Amino acid sequence: MTRKTIAGENEQIWQQINQDLHIPGTIGDYHVLIQKDNHNIKFDTTSSPGGGDEGGYSITSFSSPLTSPTNFRFDIHPEDFINRLGKLFGGQDVVIGYPEFDNNLIVKTTDAQQVKTIFANPQVREVFQGLSGFSLSVIDDEDSNGSRLEFTVQRLLNNVELPRVFNAFTHILGILDGK
Numbered sequence: 001m002t003r004k005t006i007a008g009e010n011e012q013i014w015q016q017i018n019q020d021l022h023i024p025g026t027i028g029d030y031h032v033l034i035q036k037d038n039h040n041i042k043f044d045t046t047s048s049p050g051g052g053d054e055g056g057y058s059i060t061s062f063s064s065p066l067t068s069p070t071n072f073r074f075d076i077h078p079e080d081f082i083n084r085l086g087k088l089f090g091g092q093d094v095v096i097g098y099p100e101f102d103n104n105l106i107v108k109t110t111d112a113q114q115v116k117t118i119f120a121n122p123q124v125r126e127v128f129q130g131l132s133g134f135s136l137s138v139i140d141d142e143d144s145n146g147s148r149l150e151f152t153v154q155r156l157l158n159n160v161e162l163p164r165v166f167n168a169f170t171h172i173l174g175i176l177d178g179k
Helices: 010-021 081-088 099-104 112-118 122-129 161-176
Strands: 004-007 029-036 039-048 057-065 074-078 105-109 134-141 146-153
Touching: 004 010, 010 029, 010 161, 039 161, 057 161, 074 112, 099 105, 099 122, 105 112, 112 161, 122 161, 134 161, 146 161
Parallel strands: 004 029
Antiparallel strands: 029 039, 039 057, 057 146, 074 105, 074 134, 134 146
16 A cells, blocks of 8 residues: 655645545545654545445544653543443553543553543543544554554544544654653
């Protein structure tokens, strides 16, 4: 897959992405590399209508290697029935001290204080507590032998949600890399 590269300030980045996404056939299969604040962020949208007995699917994702080495890991995703059952049987769910966030999301981490720092910003919390069907994680990155911040949601985000999620994602990248 060939990835187009986009760089610049947020306004320039989203202006280019909006132009690209208005090209017929692009929105369900769009792959770019966004260069922002010394980070290379992969942005992907993928959609398939399915066929026959298959159901279709759509995915939007952002992914970026961290520039600073870390053993810190976390994963957040919306709370659902299965997660509530897991909590009854001792599943991890870190409370960060913001009731609307804590009541809607499951947080697993190796460092609760770092997660509290990441989500101290109310705009960042609001972005994720209002989404469904997503995962935001720091995971091992086999490509760089380091770590990667990864966001995935099981649908195509609209042109209002995309920049909000991207801004929250880059804010978190800055915290994780100490900037």
